[in-house]
Amino acid sequence: MNGGIALARLTERVRGRDAHVELVDMRDEAAEGNRQPLSRRLVEVVSRTLEREEQTIIYLNRRGMATFVMCRDCGRSVQCLGCSVALVQHAEIEGLVCHYCGYSRAMPSVCDFCGSRNIRGLGVGTQRLEGMVKKLWPSARVLRLDSDVARGPDSYFNVWETFSEQRADILVGTQLVTRGLDLPAVTCVGVVDADLPLHFPDYRSAESTFSLVAQVAGRAGRDGRSSRVVVQTSNPEHYALQCAAEGDYQGFYEAERPARKAFVFPPFADLAVLTRTDRDDTKAASSAREAAEAIATGLLREGIEGIRVMGPSPAFIHKLRGEYRWQVTLKGDGLERARHLAPRGKDWSFDVDPVT
Numbered sequence: 312m313n314g315g316i317a318l319a320r321l322t323e324r325v326r327g328r329d330a331h332v333e334l335v336d337m338r339d340e341a342a343e344g345n346r347q348p349l350s351r352r353l354v355e356v357v358s359r360t361l362e363r364e365e366q367t368i369i370y371l372n373r374r375g376m377a378t379f380v381m382c383r384d385c386g387r388s389v390q391c392l393g394c395s396v397a398l399v400q401h402a403e404i405e406g407l408v409c410h411y412c413g414y415s416r417a418m419p420s421v422c423d424f425c426g427s428r429n430i431r432g433l434g435v436g437t438q439r440l441e442g443m444v445k446k447l448w449p450s451a452r453v454l455r456l457d458s459d460v461a462r463g464p465d466s467y468f469n470v471w472e473t474f475s476e477q478r479a480d481i482l483v484g485t486q487l488v489t490r491g492l493d494l495p496a497v498t499c500v501g502v503v504d505a506d507l508p509l510h511f512p513d514y515r516s517a518e519s520t521f522s523l524v525a526q527v528a529g530r531a532g533r534d535g536r537s538s539r540v541v542v543q544t545s546n547p548e549h550y551a552l553q554c555a556a557e558g559d560y561q562g563f564y565e566a567e568r569p570a571r572k573a574f575v576f577p578p579f580a581d582l583a584v585l586t587r588t589d590r591d592d593t594k595a596a597s598s599a600r601e602a603a604e605a606i607a608t609g610l611l612r613e614g615i616e617g618i619r620v621m622g623p624s625p626a627f628i629h630k631l632r633g634e635y636r637w638q639v640t641l642k643g644d645g646l647e648r649a650r651h652l653a654p655r656g657k658d659w660s661f662d663v664d665p666v667t
């Protein structure tokens with residue numbers, strides 16, 4: 312490989328032993344009539360963990376009460392005014408919040424688009440999940456950790472302290488719960504929806520899924536007690552999940568490599584994204600198109616080879632904080648060579664290998 316990346320293999324953990332990771336197919340749950348976000352298997356494993364007076368972490372990368380509020384009649388969700396994303400329901404404000412710009416509004420009683428009263432929250436966020444967990448195990452001490460809880464200056468540490476001193480049995484939370492603390496009494500980890508990153512339109516989505524599961528699994532079994540990780544998914548055959556369940560880094564690399572190579576993604580090429588932002592959508596699009604043409608022409612004129620110019624296309628979050636975003640993608644080697652051809656200014660950004 313031209314980048315000189317070496318594989319550092321960790322064949323044994325410093326301490327403890329690997330947790331047993333199981334994949335639960337949520338399509339079977341639905342087919343057998345379980346419409347709850349927790350599978351029967353996860354419920355069983357959590358119950359057993361509670362009986363043994365050990366601790367559980369339940370991971371869900373979605374804050375709030377529900378993913379979004381949808382109209383059953385026209386199928387549209389309640390959107391942010393400034394961003395092209397759905398608003399998320401939150402109990403503490405009794406309303407809906409945009410996770411990108413913070414815009415909030417009261418829960419509407421009728422659909423903005425068709426006026427139907429048949430609107431309801433769909434999906435589950437950490438807040439609602441916490442409520443469900445408390446109902447399922449009424450005698451368990453349940454804590455929640457997500458950025459809404461952690462916003463106060465001490466609450467992040469308070470939650471961790473309470474949990475690590477074993478003054479709580481179950482911790483429900485977002486990726487904040489996957490970060491590095493050593494919690495020997497955690498012998499059960501549940502991943503409520505491992506598919507979320509797989510749906511992300513990003514070439515790294517398989518890698519994100521793999522590392523999420525590998526990282527979450529690393530929370531369990533840290534002092535050698537037998538422990539279980541239950542990963543809920545609707546894609547149990549996906550190599551990212553299969554390899555993560557086996558802790559097989561090498562296997563994941565080998566499965567991921569051909570796709571990256573075929574589509575010329577890192578590590579086979581660098582990626583850069585030029586983003587044009589404007590309050591006027593048409594202006595953003597046409598200006599991004601002009602930039603793409605100017606870059607392509609410039610590369611040709613200067614005899615710079617090995618860089619492809621693609622787009623423009625709308626950004627994943629097309630509208631953000633009231634501004635529209637259009638992107639031109641560059642792929643190839645030595646993308647810095649093209650930087651001087653890209654427009655500059657406050658409406659433009661040029662990121663090499665950007666994180667979406």
Ligand SMILES: [Zn+2]
Binds near residue numbers: 382383
């Ligand atoms: Zn409607």
Ligand SMILES: [Zn+2]
Binds near residue numbers: 411412
């Ligand atoms: Zn917003």
